[in-house]
Amino acid sequence: MRVGLFVTCLVDLLCPEVGVATARLLQRAGHQVEFPEGQTCCGQPAFNSGYRAEAAGVLHQTLRALAATDAEAYVAPAGSCTTMIRTFAAELVGDDDPDLRVVAPRLFELSEFLASHGSALAGRLEPPRRVAYHDSCHMLRELGLAREPREALGRVAGVELADWDSERCCGFGGTFSMRQPELSVAMADEKLRTLASADTLCGADPSCLMHMRGRLERIGREEVAVRHLAELLEEATRP
Amino acid sequence: MERQAFLAVLERALSAAPPLAGAHPPPPPPDVVPRVGWRPDPRPLAERFGEALRGVGARLITVAELPAALGELEVERAVLTTDRLSLPPAVERLGLERVREADAGVTEAVAACAATGTVVLAASPGEPRAVSLLPRVHVVAVERDGLVETPGDVLRDLGGRYAGGLPSALTFVTGPSRSADIGGELVMGVHGPLAVLVVLL
Amino acid sequence: MSAVPSLTGTTLRERERWALGGDGRLQSALRRTTDNLDGRRRRGLDELEDPETLRQTARSLRTAAVARLPELLGRLADRVQAAGGTVFFAADAEEARAHVLGICARRGAKLAVKSKSMVSEEIELGARLAEAGIEALETDLGEWAQQLDGEPPAHILGPAMHKTPADWVRVLGTVGYDGDESAPAMTAFARRTLRDKFHAADVGITGVNLAVAESGTLVIVSNEGNARMSSTVPPVQIALMGMERVVADWAEADLLLALLGRAGAGVSFPTYVSAITGPRRPRERDGPQELHLVVLDNGRSRILAGASREALNCIRCGACLNACPVYRQIGGHAYGSVYSGPIGAVISPLLLDDVPEAAELSHASSLCGACWAACPVGIPLHELLLEGRRREAAGGGDRAERAAWRAWAQAWSHPRLYGLTGAPARARIPERLLPPPLREWARGRTVPHRAGATFRARWRRGEVLE
Numbered sequence: 001m002r003v004g005l006f007v008t009c010l011v012d013l014l015c016p017e018v019g020v021a022t023a024r025l026l027q028r029a030g031h032q033v034e035f036p037e038g039q040t041c042c043g044q045p046a047f048n049s050g051y052r053a054e055a056a057g058v059l060h061q062t063l064r065a066l067a068a069t070d071a072e073a074y075v076a077p078a079g080s081c082t083t084m085i086r087t088f089a090a091e092l093v094g095d096d097d098p099d100l101r102v103v104a105p106r107l108f109e110l111s112e113f114l115a116s117h118g119s120a121l122a123g124r125l126e127p128p129r130r131v132a133y134h135d136s137c138h139m140l141r142e143l144g145l146a147r148e149p150r151e152a153l154g155r156v157a158g159v160e161l162a163d164w165d166s167e168r169c170c171g172f173g174g175t176f177s178m179r180q181p182e183l184s185v186a187m188a189d190e191k192l193r194t195l196a197s198a199d200t201l202c203g204a205d206p207s208c209l210m211h212m213r214g215r216l217e218r219i220g221r222e223e224v225a226v227r228h229l230a231e232l233l234e235e236a237t238r239p
Numbered sequence: 240m241e242r243q244a245f246l247a248v249l250e251r252a253l254s255a256a257p258p259l260a261g262a263h264p265p266p267p268p269p270d271v272v273p274r275v276g277w278r279p280d281p282r283p284l285a286e287r288f289g290e291a292l293r294g295v296g297a298r299l300i301t302v303a304e305l306p307a308a309l310g311e312l313e314v315e316r317a318v319l320t321t322d323r324l325s326l327p328p329a330v331e332r333l334g335l336e337r338v339r340e341a342d343a344g345v346t347e348a349v350a351a352c353a354a355t356g357t358v359v360l361a362a363s364p365g366e367p368r369a370v371s372l373l374p375r376v377h378v379v380a381v382e383r384d385g386l387v388e389t390p391g392d393v394l395r396d397l398g399g400r401y402a403g404g405l406p407s408a409l410t411f412v413t414g415p416s417r418s419a420d421i422g423g424e425l426v427m428g429v430h431g432p433l434a435v436l437v438v439l440l
Numbered sequence: 441m442s443a444v445p446s447l448t449g450t451t452l453r454e455r456e457r458w459a460l461g462g463d464g465r466l467q468s469a470l471r472r473t474t475d476n477l478d479g480r481r482r483r484g485l486d487e488l489e490d491p492e493t494l495r496q497t498a499r500s501l502r503t504a505a506v507a508r509l510p511e512l513l514g515r516l517a518d519r520v521q522a523a524g525g526t527v528f529f530a531a532d533a534e535e536a537r538a539h540v541l542g543i544c545a546r547r548g549a550k551l552a553v554k555s556k557s558m559v560s561e562e563i564e565l566g567a568r569l570a571e572a573g574i575e576a577l578e579t580d581l582g583e584w585a586q587q588l589d590g591e592p593p594a595h596i597l598g599p600a601m602h603k604t605p606a607d608w609v610r611v612l613g614t615v616g617y618d619g620d621e622s623a624p625a626m627t628a629f630a631r632r633t634l635r636d637k638f639h640a641a642d643v644g645i646t647g648v649n650l651a652v653a654e655s656g657t658l659v660i661v662s663n664e665g666n667a668r669m670s671s672t673v674p675p676v677q678i679a680l681m682g683m684e685r686v687v688a689d690w691a692e693a694d695l696l697l698a699l700l701g702r703a704g705a706g707v708s709f710p711t712y713v714s715a716i717t718g719p720r721r722p723r724e725r726d727g728p729q730e731l732h733l734v735v736l737d738n739g740r741s742r743i744l745a746g747a748s749r750e751a752l753n754c755i756r757c758g759a760c761l762n763a764c765p766v767y768r769q770i771g772g773h774a775y776g777s778v779y780s781g782p783i784g785a786v787i788s789p790l791l792l793d794d795v796p797e798a799a800e801l802s803h804a805s806s807l808c809g810a811c812w813a814a815c816p817v818g819i820p821l822h823e824l825l826l827e828g829r830r831r832e833a834a835g836g837g838d839r840a841e842r843a844a845w846r847a848w849a850q851a852w853s854h855p856r857l858y859g860l861t862g863a864p865a866r867a868r869i870p871e872r873l874l875p876p877p878l879r880e881w882a883r884g885r886t887v888p889h890r891a892g893a894t895f896r897a898r899w900r901r902g903e904v905l906e
């Protein structure tokens with residue numbers, strides 16, 4: 001399948017390795033990967049802050065760029081940005097926006113896409129890991145994706161899923177994390193306290209991971225590896 | 240404010256209201272409000288009722304067990320609004336005007352709900368509200384015929400049951416009065432009874 | 441902890457710092473209570489065959505009822521009056537207070553017993569009665585403790601949930617309790633003390649959980665029994681009701697009560713559900729001789745006129761508070777408003793439109809949606825919080841913030857400018873030189889920086905695919 005990668009601004013600018021892992025995974029699953037270069041951001045930071053016109057401008061640019069490649073499917077390594085386009089974008093650009101009508105129905109979060117178009121991907125992680133999977137809020141409650149990422153991890157030998165407070169918000173919340181840093185950090189601490197038995201923290205939203213990694217590093221718990229789902233899967237399926 | 244003016248403000252607000260915010264609009268309302276569906280339970284109603292009562296800290300007893308139960312709860316004086324139950328000789332019967340001094344109030348329910356352990360009390364000249372409320376023990380008689388499955392069976396039928404208008408007070412009682420306000424610890428008997436004994440007739 | 445901060449003159453962040461800056465006892469009490477209630481909610485819903493469908497049905501029914509409020513309120517008023525009660529429509533808090541005061545004055549009242557009513561808190565009725573020389577005594581245990589302690593309630597269901605048993609001993613000590621930290625002993629003390637007050641009271645003041653238009657009935661829920669006491673013993677009952685609490689008929693009331701008990705306290709049915717239709721009838725021995733219903737607007741019509749009117753579907757169960765990861769950290773007082781938690785963050789800015797500090801309450805959320813998932817009537821609280829932020833920004837917002845978003849939107853609508861502004865993320869900047877938002881980030885977290893080139897650059901160089 002011809003897959004357009006919506007890499008998201010955060011991955012592009014701060015953690016490109018997640019984008020690389022996503023692209024390679026899709027390639028290994030037999031897809032032809034394209035990167036629509038005009039994409040920037042889904043507009044979510046402004047949308048969540050109440051600045052809708054500003055959000056709409058940026059969103060338009062990204063939708064236009066994605067739609068222009070007319071891929072058979074679009075995949076994003078971020079549940080939150082996927083939700084922005086699938087669920088909330090219509091409020092900004094109208095549900096009759098031609099670009100939105102091309103992109104929204106074909107856009108999938110990575111694990112969601114792999115569940116139907118990459119389920120043959122299996123691999124092994126050496127040494128084995130105890131992985132705590134983080135349910136990011138949009139992905140869990142808006143997209144209803146809890147089983148898919150766990151099943152993707154379940155196909156990897158050497159991964160044992162750890163029990164923890166997976167569903168509680170980590171406290172990132174976009175600009176919330178900078179507007180109310182004390183609260184944001186207290187929320188992270190509460191969640192991270194339950195991480196005891198895991199050596200790896202894994203999630204499918206780079207923003208939450210960046211927040212939790214930053215906190216773990218600041219409190220001297222660097223021993224916990226923080227990895228995007230795409231990175232773990234990519235490592236496990238290396239030829 | 241005058242009623243008309245108050246309601247006119249609301250009319251105006253509604254007529255100018257924009258669409259609801261959000262990407263998840265509510266579905267249209269059903270023509271008929273569905274019943275609250277409980278998980279099916281094949282056991283007889285009386286058995287479920289007893290279990291539900293235990294679950295809320297009340298007890299289902301027989302007429303024969305009443306004297307012992309009152310004795311255990313150190314009931315010495317009681318008021319009574321029903322002739323379906325009688326007090327054991329050891330318990331002094333007070334007139335209704337002395338309800339504040341009573342250890343127990345004995346009343347009759349108009350209905351009861353098996354799934355929740357609820358008894359339904361209707362106020363009337365013969366059934367003052369205080370008898371089931373002020374004494375620390377409430378004994379309530381329920382006709383077997385009055386036992387239904389859920390509160391909905393009573394609530395949804397109130398119009399039929401009281402075609403001439405509802406009683407001034409209908410009270411659905413599910414177990415003894417309780418609070419968990421102090422340190423999260425559940426304590427029975429705050430303002431209402433601390434023990435509820437139900438006798439199925 | 442120092443005194444509860446007031447909304448006026450403080451920022452949300454300051455109040456959050458206040459809540460987070462204690463010794464952690466607040467947070468452990470919050471964890472204990474909210475985990476307990478949230479767990480009970482889940483188990484309670486489990487008894488039902490199809491709770492999700494019920495929830496959606498409740499949502500559609502509430503939405504429909506709110507859309508026909510004038511009609512339902514008119515019918516309710518007719519039926520309450522036909523049953524012998526009076527109905528007063530109060531446009532604002534002052535009208536409501538004046539009306540209540542008028543009734544008390546006519547009866548020569550000295551003592552009013554109150555059972556839990558959020559509306560009475562909202563209109564600050566207690567203070568006004570006190571000014572008029574009328575003692576207004578809270579009778580819900582938690583509310584009573586808060587009143588004795590001079591603090592507002594901190595949670596819809598557990599007003600004093602943050603108090604430890606030692607706090608309780610201290611507070612009850614002020615009215616003569618000399619026992620230990622045993623909850624049963626303190627409860628027995630409260631029962632004795634408040635019982636005398638009930639008998640001495642001239643007026644009972646209650647809230648209204650639901651009003652059934654069909655029969656003119658006020659439905660009042662309590663677990664302790666104080667609402668029953670207030671509607672049985674005093675000669676006058678005044679019931680305060682937010683105008684949105686009306687439902688068409690008993691079938692609707694049944695559905696909402698089944699959800700209310702479960703969502704709130706996790707019980708299949710509340711301990712006491714009192715359905716009051718008019719005052720006592722001829723020859724009845726007790727119950728109030730007079731029943732007065734006060735229907736309050738006080739800003740609700742503003743909510744009704746806007747896109748957030750689904751907030752009026754709320755049945756005040758408290759489930760969204762218990763599910764909220766923000767409430768769990770900061771508790772009710774940090775919101776600075778009577779209504780706390782996600783629902784409070786939605787409605788307070790609308791109800792308090794004359795208090796500028798209230799506007800930013802819509803930021804007291806990470807928008808995680810746990811409130812929406814927990815709400816028994818399916819209110820999309822996270823989306824209403826977004827709507828609140830939209831309104832705040834549209835109403836002017838913060839000038840610097842607006843300018844920043846404009847600049848951002850300009851740049852990120854063009855791939856080239858986006859590339860230019862994003863590229864520096866590679867640099868490791870000393871924390872003291874960071875721009876303001878990142879400096880805030882760096883307070884508790886290391887600042888992320890990119891290793892190597894952007895994804896875009898790597899793609900162009902052909903380094904991405906295998």
Ligand code: SF4
Pocket residue numbers: 703753754755756757758759760761783811814815816817818819821
């Ligand atoms: S918004 Fe929903 S969850 Fe929150 S108090 Fe109201 S009804 Fe309960």
